[in-house]
Amino acid sequence: MMTYYAIINNVKVGPHTPGELLNLGMVRDTLVWREGMAEWMPAWRLPELDGCFYKVAPGAGYGQPSELPPCPPSYLAWSLVATLLCCQIPGLVAIVYSVCVENRYSRGDFEGAKRASQTALIWIWVSVALALISIPCVIALQLLPAFLA
């Protein structure tokens, strides 16, 4: 493996492999040099070093939104079904959490988006549970007068 010299905290270190330099605190603008190079250069100018920043720290400020994993599900379809069929309040709460999923994801906050997604899903299951409990109760109440008569 190719080894490099680097200037980290004003101290020249090396020769080290790219992995060791990352552990020592190499960032994209750290000046590096290897045999064959005419002069010191920032690490990002070397394709083989620039690549390892993205692999190690995709979310560390240099990553593009497209490098995030796909957006966690917003479950909007299910929230709408819940709102329009039986459970307006938990349905609307789930819609609010769907917005949180999108907002956090577009800010690059994947973990936050995932949490909001899970919360939205919980509210959808709350709707399902409410429906399963309330529908038989309502039907029983409606049929009660017929039984008593």
Add this chain to the structure above:
Amino acid sequence: MAVKIDRRLLIVAGVALLLAAICVYFYFDPSGNRFFPRCPFLAATGYLCPGCGSQRAIHALLHGDIASAWHYNCMLLLFAPLIVLLLYSECVRTSCPRYYSRINSAPVIWGCFIVLTLWWILRNIF
């Protein structure tokens, strides 16, 4: 693997339930029928909820009577195509993330929320 089987079971159960519900709502008219649940929110508060009229609207829709369906619950009609699109987008979320994020964008979701909430209030006033 276990997750996959669970998912498939869920989908099969969901489709079976949907077909059963379609049959029930096609052959029976919910209005005035004691075997169909009335809205608990309406019974408790006297106010209509966003879902009130959905059962009668579905019955009318299954019989091709769009005018009655619109009269019972127009939002169900308006949101039905959007719900189909959203379900499709959820199926292709990982394979086609750009389509997913376009249809699941914050303006669309806020729009749904505001339209439904406003309609909930307005249908009780007018």
